Amino acid sequence: MSSPRVLVVDDEDDLRELLEITLLKMGLDVDSAADLRQARDFLAGGDYGLVLTDMRLPDGLGLELVREVTSSGRATPIAVVTAFGSADNAVVALKAGAFDYISKPVQLDQLRQMVQSALKLATPAPAAREAAVDSRLKGQSAAMQALRAQIGRLARSMAPIAITGESGSGKELAAREIHAQGARADKPFIAVNCGAIPEALMEAEFFGYRKGAFTGAADERDGFFQAANGGTLMLDEVADLPLAMQVKLLRAIQERRVRKIGATAEEPVDVRIVSATHQDLARCVEQGKFRQDLFYRLNVIELALPPLRARLDDLPVLTDAILARLSGGGQPAVLGPGVLDALRGYSFPGNVRELENVLERALAFANDGVIHVEDLALKGAKLAATEGTVPTQAEVPPPPGGPASLPPAPAATAPQPPLPDLTVLPSNLPEYLERVEREIIVRALAQTQYNRTQAAQLLGISFRQLRYQMQKLDIQEP
Structure with missing residues (x-):
């Protein structure tokens, strides 16, 4: 098997010779x-x-060659x-x-690390790594397929990535997948919540410290940069960093160098930076809360994650995966009739x-491993209109000239007790x-002929919440 071939393009004879000797070794x-011109001839x-x-x-500029090769x-x-x-040139x-950059004067150890990372990209990923990648981001919606394709391209670069998305949309999961698909998959992945570190400890946590550097520094300690050396450092909620x-x-x-607290010399570090935030970093820059130069350094490539409400087609796959994980290796719970429709009607x-x-809480209330709609206890969800169900209070149209209220009870039901005078x-x-709570529950039960499941849906609470309130308020069925 022949050795990998590298093309070096530089007009400085001494630097070109140094690079050649290092690569040959x-x-x-x-x-x-x-x-x-010569470079294009070699590439052809x-x-x-x-x-x-x-x-x-x-x-010309090497940037022309970058664009030609990538296109x-x-x-x-x-x-x-x-x-x-x-x-600035590196960012451009x-x-x-x-794929990456290296600054002059060239540090040979950094050069070797970069070359090794680049050559790994040409090596097919092991089956184990492929399986791990397949299990990370779930869903077959168009939004998720486009996201996975973009991650596959980003994984082949060392460029800093800024992941944006709402809270809970999976920013760390996306960062881990970028790491897993890249050349650094066998190196550390360190995720840091920037908003959870006290400001006084930040420098020590990020860069480490020498023994005796300050009171309490009994031993030398590495920081996040040293821990992630060779791998990926994720700065979660990066907008929370103090100036x-x-x-x-x-x-x-x-x-690409850090100095520990108490040290006199810097040490090289090789990390890929992935940042994430649910805030608008550009607006933070405008407001003076975030440095513009750091923004441009981190936001080389932006990866936007879709919210769950934009990919509701993925709910069946997501719920299956979550319930399988919650089962702990046992028989996963299943969703009862109308549950998926109820989930699709919720904004999340x-x-x-x-x-x-939601599923973990519902699983605690479920009987015999079956999750029903009332177990979800979704606030403001539009429950599907299925046989045997009734509309929620939010869906009942208001009477002319008045606010929304419970519909009048059928003639066959018990007389409705009046609500107390709210003006007193x-x-x-x-x-x-x-007293108000008791009379509202009694009205809902009368409206549904004392079907507690339907009464709970009518009031927007779970069946178990209704049962608890009935016991607390001593409401007896006729």
């Missing part, structure tokens, strides 16, 4: 080009496991060499499709996380509220 075959005549190009060349349909990763301090190259920490984080990301402001909570202030509020 890694057991790779190397072709060298001094300008864009063969396939490469990696292209490494300088940004400034005698007959050619080849799976060849291309990385760029940028001048020291040219962070990453947005154009570059002072944003400055230090920006430098660490740009220079908490997205998939809320769906998990009560002298005993708890007793007054208990």
Whole structure:
């Protein structure tokens, strides 16, 4: 089996020779080009496991080569060499499709790590990794298929990614899948909730500290950057970072070096940054809460996650997966008639996380492993109009000239007790509220001929909540 071949494009003879020698020592075959024309000739005549190009060349910019390689349909990763301090050029190259970048003067250890990561992309993923990837993001809706396709493309790059989406939509799950499909899958994935770290401890948590650096530093400790070295560092709720920490984080990301508290020298770190937030970072920048330079550094590529209400077709797959997980290896619970329709009628402001909570709570109330509509206890859900069900109070049209109220009881039912006069202030509020609650429940039971399941639906509460209130208020069936 032949060694992978790398194409080096640089007009500086000394740097090109240094890169060639380093790559040859890694057991790779190397072709060298001094300008864009020679590079195009090499690319036309063969396939490469990696292209490494300088940004400034005698007959053009390396950015042109980046765009040509990424638009050619080849799976060849291309990385760029940028001048020291040219962070803007690096960001532009990453947005154009570059796999990664390295700054001058070239650090050989960083170069070797980048080359190894790039060459892994050409290696088929093991079956175990493919199986793990398949199990992460569930659903076959158009939105989820497009999301998975985008993640597959992003996984082939080292560009920073900003994941946006509502709370509970699966931002960390998407970040883990990007990591799992990329060349860093066998390295650490470290997720950090930026809003949960006290400001006084942030620098120590992110960069680590030396023994004796401050009171209580009994031992040397690595920070998040060192723990994620070679892998992926996810900054969850990054908008919650204080401005002072944003400055230090920006430098660490740009220079790829960190200094522990109490240390005199910086140490190199190789991490891919994935950030996530439910806030609008651009608006945070406008409001002065988030640094603009850090925003551009993190938001190289944006990945937007759809809310659950935009992919309700995925509910059957999601509920099956959640119930299987909640079963703990036993027989999963099943959904009774009308449950999926009830779930589809709910807006899920908490997205998939809320769906998990709803099903876990319903499972605790379910009998014989079957979840019924009343077990869901969804607030404001539009229950499906099926045989034997009644509309919820929110669905009853208001009478002309008045607010919405319970429909009048059928003639055959018991007479309805009048509600108390709401214009008179009560002298005993708890007793007054208990009386109001009792009379409303009695009216709902009379309206449904004392069918407690239908009465609970009419009042927008669960069957068990109704049964508890009846016992508490000593409401007896006739």
